[in-house]
Amino acid sequence: MKTIIEPFKIKSVEPIRMTTRAEREPLLDEAGRNLFLIKADDVLIDLLTDSGTSSMSAEQWAAIMRGDESYAGSRSFFAFEAEVKRITGFKHVIPTHQGRAAEKILFTVLHRPGAVYLGNTHFDTTRANIEFAGDTAIDLPIPDGLIPSKYHPFKGNIDLGRLETALGEHGPKVRAVIITVTNNSGGGQPVSMENIREASRLARKHGTLFIIDSCRFAENAYFIKRREPGYEGKSVLDIAQEMFSYADGTTMSAKKDGLANIGGFLGVHDDALAVEARNLLILTEGFPTYGGLAGRDLEAIAQGLREVLDESYLRYRLRTIEYLVEKLQQNGVPLIIPAGGHAVYLDAGAFLPQIRPEQFPGVVLANELYLEGGVRGVEIGSAMFGKRDPRTGAPIGPAMELVRLAIPRRVYTQSHIDYVAEVVIAVHARRTALRGLRMTYEAPFLRHFTARFAEA
Numbered sequence: 052m053k054t055i056i057e058p059f060k061i062k063s064v065e066p067i068r069m070t071t072r073a074e075r076e077p078l079l080d081e082a083g084r085n086l087f088l089i090k091a092d093d094v095l096i097d098l099l100t101d102s103g104t105s106s107m108s109a110e111q112w113a114a115i116m117r118g119d120e121s122y123a124g125s126r127s128f129f130a131f132e133a134e135v136k137r138i139t140g141f142k143h144v145i146p147t148h149q150g151r152a153a154e155k156i157l158f159t160v161l162h163r164p165g166a167v168y169l170g171n172t173h174f175d176t177t178r179a180n181i182e183f184a185g186d187t188a189i190d191l192p193i194p195d196g197l198i199p200s201k202y203h204p205f206k207g208n209i210d211l212g213r214l215e216t217a218l219g220e221h222g223p224k225v226r227a228v229i230i231t232v233t234n235n236s237g238g239g240q241p242v243s244m245e246n247i248r249e250a251s252r253l254a255r256k257h258g259t260l261f262i263i264d265s266c267r268f269a270e271n272a273y274f275i276k277r278r279e280p281g282y283e284g285k286s287v288l289d290i291a292q293e294m295f296s297y298a299d300g301t302t303m304s305a306k307k308d309g310l311a312n313i314g315g316f317l318g319v320h321d322d323a324l325a326v327e328a329r330n331l332l333i334l335t336e337g338f339p340t341y342g343g344l345a346g347r348d349l350e351a352i353a354q355g356l357r358e359v360l361d362e363s364y365l366r367y368r369l370r371t372i373e374y375l376v377e378k379l380q381q382n383g384v385p386l387i388i389p390a391g392g393h394a395v396y397l398d399a400g401a402f403l404p405q406i407r408p409e410q411f412p413g414v415v416l417a418n419e420l421y422l423e424g425g426v427r428g429v430e431i432g433s434a435m436f437g438k439r440d441p442r443t444g445a446p447i448g449p450a451m452e453l454v455r456l457a458i459p460r461r462v463y464t465q466s467h468i469d470y471v472a473e474v475v476i477a478v479h480a481r482r483t484a485l486r487g488l489r490m491t492y493e494a495p496f497l498r499h500f501t502a503r504f505a506e507a
């Protein structure tokens with residue numbers, strides 16, 4: 052059959068509070084035209100993030116009831132550890148309350164004066180933790196990864212030529228090469244096995260660690276199965292195991308491919324590194340057999356990790372994103388292609404060419420999707436990443452003005468996705484009428500969360 056159905060039935064439902072455009076207009080005004088300041092109850096389809104927003108399965112809820120809340124040596128820890136080891140093979144598995152806690156511990160332990168990290172594209176929390184330790188993160192994506200309209204099967208790859216040069220240039224200062232799968236900041240684009248293998252070989256040749264940021268390891272593994280010659284006949288578990296076999300360590304947010312609402316872990320092989328990491332864990336997260344989590348959370352993650360490797364789930368998951376991309380493309384909506392693993396990225400710069408970056412085209416577009424249909428996405432552009440010249444105060448924009456529509460796992464059905472497409476297409480039809488914004492309040496850090504806007 053051609054129709055790819057949701058491979059689940061719905062047992063428990065959460066009502067959506069329906070609102071009209073007339074009701075949403077004052078809500079957006081009160082929120083200073085910033086969707087982060089809108090109450091979730093006032094949103095119809097919430098595509099702000101795919102992080103921690105998954106629906107859990109009946110088996111996960113059953114596992115929650117089995118959670119063992121013992122402080123030390125909890126049975127739930129051993130269930131969690133066994134599942135993580137089965138997939139990743141790491142000798143040491145250290146639970147944390149979410150991905151960034153694993154990053155904080157790893158980059159604190161690896162810190163040396165002048166340390167450098169090389170990656171395909173460091174995710175914001177990864178970069179922030181590296182920089183907080185006083186170190187430097189350098190992104191080395193392949194050139195095609197930066198061109199929205201260009202097709203490449205593995206647009207998340209690291210540029211191996213530039214990696215080799217940078218390894219030579221920075222020598223022993225390079226503490227690790229970090230590959231993020233899929234490449235979140237690069238559009239949820241996958242990394243090929245060949246690229247992982249070669250990046251690992253280069254890292255080892257230069258005597259440095261090779262780390263995988265594995266938040267979306269299952270989505271990446273399924274892309275490899277679909278697109279990389281030689282992997283068609285392998286199971287997704289085999290592919291994931293091979294990916295991890297090239298790594299010395301991993302940081303993971305279980306809020307993504309753990310299919311859980313909270314959690315994460317650090318996995319490493321090295322005994323000395325694990326001892327240092329556990330010592331820090333006790334200081335900031337908790338005892339090594341629970342990290343920052345309750346026993347029931349560990350159970351939900353263990354079960355989620357089993358379910359995420361189910362190929363009928365992954366086929367449906369990646370098809371959802373591709374389906375929305377195809378519908379929008381057929382209607383002339385500019386976006387990043389090919390479809391990534393967890394989100395659709397609208398090219399707001401091309402969508403609203405009449406609005407200059409200083410007038411936040413991404414915020415204008417995201418706000419309009421909310422007004423039109425109650426759909427909440429997130430601007431990834433000048434509001435989130437724009438900086439000011441320290442001397443002149445003039446705005447310096449990022450490379451792209453995007454609106455990300457992240458799809459929560461197992462939450463929305465095909466008719467929800469059809470509705471989202473209809474909303475985007477309706478806004479696209481009257482795009483020339485939209486006008487820019489100016490920022491009326493801005494915090495010194497991470498300004499996009501609390502900024503307020505008014506008509507320019």
Ligand SMILES: *Cc1c(COP(=O)(O)O)cnc(C)c1O
Pocket residue numbers: 102149150151152174176177231235264266303304305306307314315
């Ligand atoms: C979400 C994410 C993180 C951080 O994980 P949290 O659970 O949000 O702390 C790190 N890397 C990538 C690629 C992510 O998507």
